[in-house]
Amino acid sequence: MWLEIGLVILGIVVLVTIVNFVLRKLLQIEKEKKDFFSYDYINEQHRKIEQWVRWGWMLASLIAFSLVLYQEFPVIFYLFLFIAWMTTDAFVRAYFQWKHSDQPKQAILTLSEMAIWISAVTLVIYFDVFNFLT
Incomplete structure (x- = not known):
């Protein structure tokens, strides 16, 4: 089961990478430099809002769990x-990239990546790929 989960995640990462590459070429979006596990906030307000979202997620996650x-x-x-x-x-x-960044087209990449990940998670749920729901 863990191998299947790993392969699905790897497939999604490859798909996101390909879509980002194609969108960068088609829309002439500059590659953004960022570290692998960094948060790369646009400004201080973005940092605060994203921390609230993260803390809210952790609390809701504990309750849901x-x-x-x-x-x-x-x-x-x-x-x-x-x-x-x-x-x-x-x-x-995406909002902060679009409104407050010097590269507003990055929001397109963020939203496309979100759409791919959400589609993948939704398909995994819908088709019960890992037999979570049985």
Whole structure:
């Protein structure tokens, strides 16, 4: 099962990389320098909002996880919460890239990456690829 999960994640990463490459070439978007595990905030307001989103996600995640474990809520409840967090995080980043960055076209890449990840997670849920829902 872990090999399957790893292969799905690897496939999504490859797809995101290809789509980003094609969009960069088509829309002439400059490559942004960023470290692998960095947050790369646009400004101080972006940092504060993203930290609120992250803390909110952690709190909601703990609540959802305990509901799934102790109240026998379906696992899909947690997965939908994960999709909501991914969407919120990407929209906040895209907004600040578009409005407050010197490279506003980066927002296109952020939104396309979000769409791919959300589509992939949704398809995994819909087709119950890893038998989470059974």
